[in-house]
Amino acid sequence: MSLISAQNLSKSFGHRDLFSAVSLNIPGDARIAIVGPNGIGKTTLLRILIGLDEHTGGTIQRAKNLKLGYLPQEAGLNGTHTLWEECLKAVLDLVAMEKELAELETQMSDPEQAERALALYGPLQEDFERRGGYTYETRIRQTLTGLGFQDSDYHRPVNQLSGGQRTRAVLARLLLSNPDLLILDEPTNHLDIAAVEWLEGYLSQWPGAILIVSHDRYFLDKVISHIWEMSTTGLELYRGNYSAYIQQRQERWELRQKIFDTEKERLLKELDYVKRNIAGQRTQQAKGKLRRLSRQVEAIDSLGTEALLNKNWGEISTLADISTHTMSVDEVERRIRSLRSPIRRPPLLHINLNATKRSGELVLRTYDVDIGYQDEGRPLFHIPDLVLRRRECAAIIGPNGAGKTTFLKTLLGKIPPLAGEVVLGASLDVAYFAQAHEDLNPDRTLVEEIESVAPNLLLADIRDYLARFLFSGDEVFKKVSTLSGGERGRLALAKLSLTDANLLLLDEPTNHLDIPSQEILQEVLGEYRGTILIVSHDRYLINALATQIWEIETDEAAMRVFSGAYSMYRLQREAEANAEAEMKVQKQAASPQHRTARATAAERRRRRRLAEIESQVHELEAQLAKLGLQLESPPPDPVEVQRLGEDYVELQSMINALLSEWEQLHV
Numbered sequence: 001m002s003l004i005s006a007q008n009l010s011k012s013f014g015h016r017d018l019f020s021a022v023s024l025n026i027p028g029d030a031r032i033a034i035v036g037p038n039g040i041g042k043t044t045l046l047r048i049l050i051g052l053d054e055h056t057g058g059t060i061q062r063a064k065n066l067k068l069g070y071l072p073q074e075a076g077l078n079g080t081h082t083l084w085e086e087c088l089k090a091v092l093d094l095v096a097m098e099k100e101l102a103e104l105e106t107q108m109s110d111p112e113q114a115e116r117a118l119a120l121y122g123p124l125q126e127d128f129e130r131r132g133g134y135t136y137e138t139r140i141r142q143t144l145t146g147l148g149f150q151d152s153d154y155h156r157p158v159n160q161l162s163g164g165q166r167t168r169a170v171l172a173r174l175l176l177s178n179p180d181l182l183i184l185d186e187p188t189n190h191l192d193i194a195a196v197e198w199l200e201g202y203l204s205q206w207p208g209a210i211l212i213v214s215h216d217r218y219f220l221d222k223v224i225s226h227i228w229e230m231s232t233t234g235l236e237l238y239r240g241n242y243s244a245y246i247q248q249r250q251e252r253w254e255l256r257q258k259i260f261d262t263e264k265e266r267l268l269k270e271l272d273y274v275k276r277n278i279a280g281q282r283t284q285q286a287k288g289k290l291r292r293l294s295r296q297v298e299a300i301d302s303l304g305t306e307a308l309l310n311k312n313w314g315e316i317s318t319l320a321d322i323s324t325h326t327m328s329v330d331e332v333e334r335r336i337r338s339l340r341s342p343i344r345r346p347p348l349l350h351i352n353l354n355a356t357k358r359s360g361e362l363v364l365r366t367y368d369v370d371i372g373y374q375d376e377g378r379p380l381f382h383i384p385d386l387v388l389r390r391r392e393c394a395a396i397i398g399p400n401g402a403g404k405t406t407f408l409k410t411l412l413g414k415i416p417p418l419a420g421e422v423v424l425g426a427s428l429d430v431a432y433f434a435q436a437h438e439d440l441n442p443d444r445t446l447v448e449e450i451e452s453v454a455p456n457l458l459l460a461d462i463r464d465y466l467a468r469f470l471f472s473g474d475e476v477f478k479k480v481s482t483l484s485g486g487e488r489g490r491l492a493l494a495k496l497s498l499t500d501a502n503l504l505l506l507d508e509p510t511n512h513l514d515i516p517s518q519e520i521l522q523e524v525l526g527e528y529r530g531t532i533l534i535v536s537h538d539r540y541l542i543n544a545l546a547t548q549i550w551e552i553e554t555d556e557a558a559m560r561v562f563s564g565a566y567s568m569y570r571l572q573r574e575a576e577a578n579a580e581a582e583m584k585v586q587k588q589a590a591s592p593q594h595r596t597a598r599a600t601a602a603e604r605r606r607r608r609r610l611a612e613i614e615s616q617v618h619e620l621e622a623q624l625a626k627l628g629l630q631l632e633s634p635p636p637d638p639v640e641v642q643r644l645g646e647d648y649v650e651l652q653s654m655i656n657a658l659l660s661e662w663e664q665l666h667v
Helices: 042-050 083-108 111-130 136-146 163-177 193-204 217-223 242-277 283-303 313-319 329-337 404-412 446-453 459-467 473-477 485-496 515-527 539-545 566-590 592-632 638-665
Strands: 002-013 016-027 031-035 057-062 068-071 181-185 209-213 226-231 234-239 362-371 381-383 387-389 393-397 419-424 430-433 503-507 531-535 548-553 558-563
Touching: 002 042, 016 042, 016 057, 016 209, 016 226, 016 234, 031 042, 031 217, 031 242, 042 068, 042 181, 042 209, 068 163, 083 111, 083 136, 083 163, 136 163, 136 193, 163 181, 163 193, 193 217, 209 217, 217 242, 217 539, 226 242, 234 242, 242 283, 242 329, 283 329, 362 404, 362 531, 381 548, 387 531, 393 404, 393 539, 404 419, 404 430, 404 503, 404 531, 430 485, 446 459, 446 473, 446 485, 459 473, 485 515, 515 539, 531 539, 539 566, 548 566, 558 566, 592 638
Parallel strands: 031 209, 031 226, 068 181, 181 209, 381 558, 393 531, 393 548, 430 503, 503 531
Antiparallel strands: 002 016, 002 057, 226 234, 362 381, 362 387, 362 419, 548 558
């Protein structure tokens, strides 16, 4: 069943067309992600589909009584009600039923109302239980814990929560409300890795449909089964998760380029025939070819080379308005040579990270270091003696607020360690990419920011350089204070690229970057010939780059070091979790409580068996008495008398065996 379908949707702002020709269908079991560069209109499309924004053209159909759940990028959640009360909004029907059941229980103690209350209570209680009424509080706690909330947060007013916490609160309420279609716009933005992994597991069991916009490639790999790639001219469908989409996209690009090159070569060969014969003996054939070339060039301009494959002119003429005008030879040649490749790649960053100077082999070593702030009185965590060598990449992971940025600043010397020593290697040029981009001056223009690290560059060169980071025209004169998060990230990367550092300390470098920009940054960092320390929630990036995983474990107030890729680290953690669960089962089995439970169960089985034996003996004794009466007046047939005697002996034997078992059970 289709939950939402749309045909030829378009959206314009004044004279600017944001997108057009968007057609789609969302089935009841959808697992769909919309991807595309920033600014293409992904969020606008979501808002149009749920009815929050109007579309300029096209049509939308929504299923009758469709229950939607929508998570915006930034939740506008306010009020003095608590986090727990916000979650209760998702189960108000169960809360009302619970109240009604309590009232009926009170009425049942009144003889005058008892009969009526009892008649209502049974069906209501059954419905309440079927809909999860006895477990909704447990589900709320599990959801809040999974999304990173502490017990102490439950009764905090929502207007005292941070922006990220408010978004997570809305997400919790949506998950608990069980909509038919869950629409999530960047759901992992405010989640640490543990919370994202919990959400992945939760959504893998989701019974309804899911439509997601996300830049988290690892998350898309785990959750999604279809990708819609959005451009200004519509959606292109890919089957599979994000990794499958990347492979299929490359295959489609290669096929389209091959078709285009082959078709363009064919057109040029036919044009060459026309040029050689237009004034000769084969002038009629040449003129006929020129007419066909004129129509073909117009059709390709209008529809593209792929649209013309395996179609006759009748079909093509219904798809595009092809004129009957015959072009001149020069015009046809100009049009053929100006045909553009059909591959429409999004605008890409052009990052170049050079480690011009070679560092020493040993880049970083620590000795018995405690990380934290002097005024807090105790360390955030202790780190083992770390060793980082040239061209390695260490990824630092851990919950939000664990102290990852504090650790980087300690390595940089901006914050002293509470104990121990940090030793940096020889010949190091260090560059730091700050998560909050605090190295950017909000009062400067983009040009002035580049001048601060490259004072010898001319204005024209700065403009050309900023264009490589997708800043064009007068955008280069904008103040830093007016930039979006993604624009600040690109400007910070532009400054980083001018440093020629051989040790990069990167704090959430992919935050606010769209997927094409993430892919480019990952490729550039993979080819970088220096050493990298990276703090990131981007597991796709970590898995591609990291040779070591440094995990901050807040429960232990310590850092754990794993040598190897992130995928191997995950396998080891899963194996440890399974072993821990098995150990817990064994401990429970050996515990006094478990032994008591087992003894209680054994006692119930003993009593049940005694009752069964007594019932069987009673029945067998009745049969034995009946046989005894028959033997007192035996039938004339001796064979029948013998059979009755054998049955009597067998029944007596069965009774004796049961009585023996009964006596043993009574010991």
